[in-house]
Amino acid sequence: MKRLLLSVHDVAPCFESEVDRLADLLSGLAGGPRLAMLVVPDHWSRAPVGAAPAFQARLRGWADAGVEMFVHGWTHKDSAADRLGLSGTAALKAKHMTAGEGEFLSLSRTEAARRMRDGKALVEDITGRPAAGFIAPAWLYSDGAKEALVDCGFALAEDHMRVWQPGAEDRPLARGPVITWASRSTARTASSLAFAALARQALHGLQTVRIAVHPGDVTKDSLLRSIERTVTAFATRRAVSRYADLNLI
Structure with a gap:
């Protein structure tokens, strides 16, 4: 079965109205609250x-x-001290792929696990x-x-190009670029609009398509x-699904 996964990023009290608007938009297009929220x-x-x-x-x-x-x-958010320790590919990613928000790009296993565990406990305590x-x-x-993902017992993780089960990164559950948009500059907005238009034509062959939206999009x-x-272009051709619907290894 071909699937479509939808997600709202940066879910936090400071973006409550934006998250509301995006959740309503995606739910309306998906025929219900079949989406994920990424809680900061x-x-x-x-x-x-x-x-x-x-x-x-x-x-x-x-x-x-x-x-x-x-x-x-x-x-x-990352810190200036964190970025000073980066080099090579990681430094390029920090400079060009995010505006000071690559929080986990330079963390040690111990520090990453500490933040992950604290976040996991918070989300699980709130939602039950x-x-x-x-x-x-x-x-x-x-x-x-x-x-640290393995240490903390997370069921799933995701990056730009795949979804995987921690401990089995070499066997992704989904492959292909996530479709997302950028609002922080005119050039980035134009580029993201162009990629989305291309994706609507070129990515239908993927088994799983992922679409991610952010508060700035509104x-x-x-x-x-x-x-x-x-969303409409893909939702008419595939099942709007949950991440949990992916076949876990």
């Missing part, structure tokens, strides 16, 4: 979910309705359900972070129109 426990150390009881209630309600809840880092998995901010992982009508066209 304390976005940029300014929006702690643990101190937001009303938002916690929203998360429980979404989870009760069937939304899958992933842990999405801890703060979603096991976390669906862990997805690093900007989809960027250090080697230590990938090892700031530009062009992005919202593209999201609607892209």
